[in-house]
Amino acid sequence: MSPLNGQVIGQAHYATRALLERATGPLGLSFGQVIALNALAAGPVERARLVHRITSTLKVDEPAVRTVIDALVDADLARVDGVVPHMRLTDTGHATQARVAEAVAGITARLYGDIAPAEADVAARVLTLITERANDELAGVA
Template sequence: MTSTPQPANGRTIGLAHYAGRAVLEHVLTRHDATFQQQITLRRAVVADGPLDLGTLVERVTADLKADPAGVRASVDSLLAKGLLSADGPLISPTDAGRDLFAAIGAETGEISARIYAGIPAEDLATAGRVLARITERADAELAALTS
């Protein structure tokens, strides 16, 4: 069911975000993972090589606008689960971490395909441009508030 179109604003964007996030959280729960763990694991898996612990924490903190201590706790939990490994300060995904990331990606990819089915490519391109601009502006506002 499609409701009457509403202009994009914080509420409509937030509702879309939380609807998608709820789907992802459901998938993550089945894999005994949290959202923050999945984002942290993603950063490690898609990196060109091992990441310095500080760099990994910094990148995930910036991605999620999260507390660095909480991100470090996610890294520690992924290390404890054997999904990441440490060689001194360098962090890498393990085979189990890559497998988990792939499994979550496959499952959410199928769901996403159903969610986005039938939406014209030009609409998705426009939405992508608008959301990128909103993100850029919100990041600038946050930087101004926290400096």
């Protein structure tokens, strides 16, 4: 058994991400666009909040996220409404996000389906703690 460290966690992330990118590639979506579509699936989000959410999730700069969002608008997957700009999915965006959600559900079932719930709970708690610690260090809190 490998020790729990960043390399093991990273390998799991990149392997899972590769499966997701393979599944969403035919839709013409980048990983960042998938993240943005999923964020918008819950409903309209103020554009600035969406940018912050994606920059903090992916650890990328704002111009990169704005490019992702602009690509979603250009592809008619999302639109901007209101005086305080809110992003929302278009009908095409909802249909595309549903296909992404279906792909994610399949990947999740195949990769996590036979893991005992108690083990999955422990793994989730440990990974959440590691993420919080890393985010605190990035923010200069630690």
